Amino acid sequence: MSASEVYARWRHRLIPDHILGEILSKTWIDNAIPFAFLIIAIAFFAFINPHFFLLSGLGDMARELGEIIFVTLGMVIVMLAGGIDLSVGSTFALSNFITLALFNWQGWPIGLAVLCALLAGAAVGLLNGILVGYLRLRAFLTTLVTLIIIRAIDDTLVIQYSTKVVVPITQSKVWDFISDGDIYGIPIPFIVAIVIAAVGHVLLTRLRPGWHILAVGGSRRSAHNAGIPVRRTVAMTYVMSGILAAAGGVFYASRLGTAGGDTGVGLEVTALTAAVLGGNSLGGGRGSVVKALLGALTVTIINNGLISLGLKSGAGSLALGVVLLIAVAIDVRWLKNRHKVLSKVYVSPAYFKLPPCPSITEGSGSSYALNDKLHDVELIGLGEIDAAEDPILDINDDLFFGSRKGDIIRYFGPDHKRWEVYVHVGGMPLGMAFDRDGNLLCCVAGMGLYKVVKDTRKIVKLTDETNRTWLSIVDDSRMRLPDDLDIAPDGRIFFSEATIRFDSYEWMVDGLEARGNGRIICYDPRDKSTKTVLPKIKFPNGICVAHDGKSIFYASTWGCTIERFWLEGQKKGTTETIIADLPGYPDNINRSSDGNYWVALVGLRTPAFDLALRKPGFRRRMVQRVAQDEWLFPQMNAGTVIKFTESGQVIDCLWDKRGVNHPMLTSCNEHKGYLYLGGIVNNRVGKYKVPGADPNFTNQGSYWGAKP
């Protein structure tokens, strides 16, 4: 073994690359960048100014943070629906003035004063909403104009009455508590902001109006086509934004109690920076309350940090502007490239060295030597069949198998000329078996383990979930690719799930990884429990309970092995490898009438692919650079059927030398002296007369003693 190969082997054993792709495929990864920004901001200011994060300073900062959270939440809600609200700063200032004017100057009860301030904010929002939502003016220009108009009104009022509003003529304990009080050291504005944020989170993620907002922002036309009142939804977001900005103004009034010309100036930029920095998309449809909070916190820290550094006032705005620019750039680039990055890093091949491949050369004396026994098979349903992964027969000689369209097809025996759709399952049916009562059990790709009741044809879901693996990043509790099943004498159903990392249409990508991504699961009908029996197997595929019912055989497709798992006896719970060096990739296993087992090899090992398995970097770069249709793959245009004994000795081998009738074999099922051959990408089922086979053998007879 060369040095580079030793390196590759250890490198891929020690560093689990696949985790990176799994993390990137999580939706919460969108929060990673804003969170990183936050950490960087905290680290930066803590480093520059060690006193910055002392508790005494935090209280004031939290008070101000509460106000910014309000305004940012409003901005985010508008942005989620695909708009923008620049008027928040003016609304904020107007609300500040109204609160002070009504409470300090006019002496109104504080509750009423606050209500009027919020209503004023709602009115501004409604104006924006009507203009943008119903009249469909440009959000940017419209809210810019409202920004100027409201600012002008506010300035006029402030110039005339600013001295009058600052001196309170009444007192309110509530108002004092809001302005100075705290609960366990946490200022009231911050607490209220967090409560409102929680409400907003529930609204956006759990309630219909929130979903409408996200839908409108995601795609206006689709939302319209889906019957969502787009205009009203857009208008509502501006009203919400107006109210939230006004709420921020109220707390500002409580904190400072003054109305000046510079109140809320530039707040729209602060809020926008916070929103975008938190990872809320400017294009709408993508964002969350948590992101808004992250962004608001970061911006507040930056703002206060710059002030604490004693920078001139212009420098703070400059820094904020630069941060906004960076955040927007990242937003655009990340959105555009996230899927590209994910598709590049998700497939992560592992090092795998197969044992030397036994010869298949004709006349080589090998157990696998090429012959042409499958040359003259009888073809059933030629051209009518699509994706017969695992054809099986019942005791009345009817032939059942799945189809790509999500049906289970029945060909009527004994001649198999007429057919019907037995049931429509929905997903693609793969492995099948009959239980003791003659019900049809079936693994359905993407769905789970299902049962079709014998006479009523009722479809019953047996299980689609198993226990989640501790610390797994991919949620492996749901089944992605149940493949084949078999039933133990006690009724327990053992079935294989080929891979937990890929969906059924990507099963071949799993082959390029060559990692143990699959598992064997047991469903116990007695207590309806499901649990994983054997994890981390390289594409477990066919499963067959031994003739004596004490062990199960299973095929590891990419591992090119047949394994035996003991259910009873001394070796209970252990696994032993029965055949370690198949020349191809084993698929479904079934019993034969002479006490042995049939297994179909779906494809053959090729020297070029075997070499590639030892070069994970080669395969990873191939996946990244070469188009999928061009990927190197095992030879799947040739298959064979072999018969093996319980001890793993290969005693027969059936080939279709020209690769014409059965370019790919996924299953072989013996029934009354014939072997029925299926292939998942083939358009036929083959029927091969097995020389010397028991003409009365049926699988149901072998398992359950059933007689026609």
Next chain:
Amino acid sequence: MIALVKRAFDAWRGSGPSAVTVPPMDGALRPNQAIEEAPVLLEIAAPDNLVHDGTRLLFSSGSTVYAMKATGTESVAAFDRPVSALALHPGGAMAIGLEGRGLELRGGQHDGKVITELGGRPVLCPTALLFTDENTLLVALGSQQNAPERWKHDLMQRNASGSVWQVDLTNGKATCFADRLAYPYGLLAAGDGGVVVSESWRNQLIRIHPNRKPKVELSDISGYPARLAPTADGAGSWLAVFAPRSQLLEFVLHEPDYCDQMIQEIDPQFWIAPSLSATQSFLEPMQLGGLKQLGILKPWAPTRSYGLVVNLDGAFEPQVSFHSRADGRRHGITSCVEVSGRLLATSKGGNAIVSIPLAAGV
């Protein structure tokens, strides 16, 4: 320094010179099944290098040179090793390139002459021969390391040790026209005393002239070019392309580690490499798009072998092309000649000589 960094970056990213993109078969190269559906003139093992001097029509198969006549084929000359190149002169001379041995002349003024060295180099890999006049022979040597039968090795070793020579048969003087070519495989006389050479591993045609710099006439061919032949009217030319390029192959060529280990450990028949013949063994590599669906191999499936002849105009722009696609058998076209309104082409991988009827004006 910048170039070095750029190259490293390109290799890491798979961009620039490390890109695996392959020019599409488009425009004049739009696929058809003309070669696959053409009548078979003759079935014979690995026919190669058809040549025509106006009256005689010769080709090689293994170590024998055959003449094709109205009555059938007859053996003209037999050798003790494979014939890898042929040339005819209307004056009666015939030049034969012998694998790993050298050149022999039969007939004409220089009958019996044997050339085993050119400019001090052994003639290991003669791939194409061309008489410019009765006393002057142009010789393309594909490689200095590998004989013609080891062409796959030469490609996968990423060699560029081919050369083109002019030999004066009267005094045996040899002049090197061009060196360090990546497997020159075809020769076509250009009017100005120069010669156009198909450079297989670089997928291009170059014009070589004793007194001028080489000039690329046609680059980015979608396959590996083999022999060139003039059209009947002399205005254009025919280019046989013996194998297709593919993304996977380009990728493998950029992976020296894999490539070298493949050469060491695996039988060349099972390499990820271009092939003259369609899949013959289950042990050959398969690409995902080559999976038979519902019993059918799609003609556009990725393939390592292909049949292609391209008609070029006087400026070496492709005009018309004939194909045998992924699902066909007439692959590995190494040479062709135009004879009385038909194009005869040797499918070395398909063991046949096909006769494609030419429409008027082609």
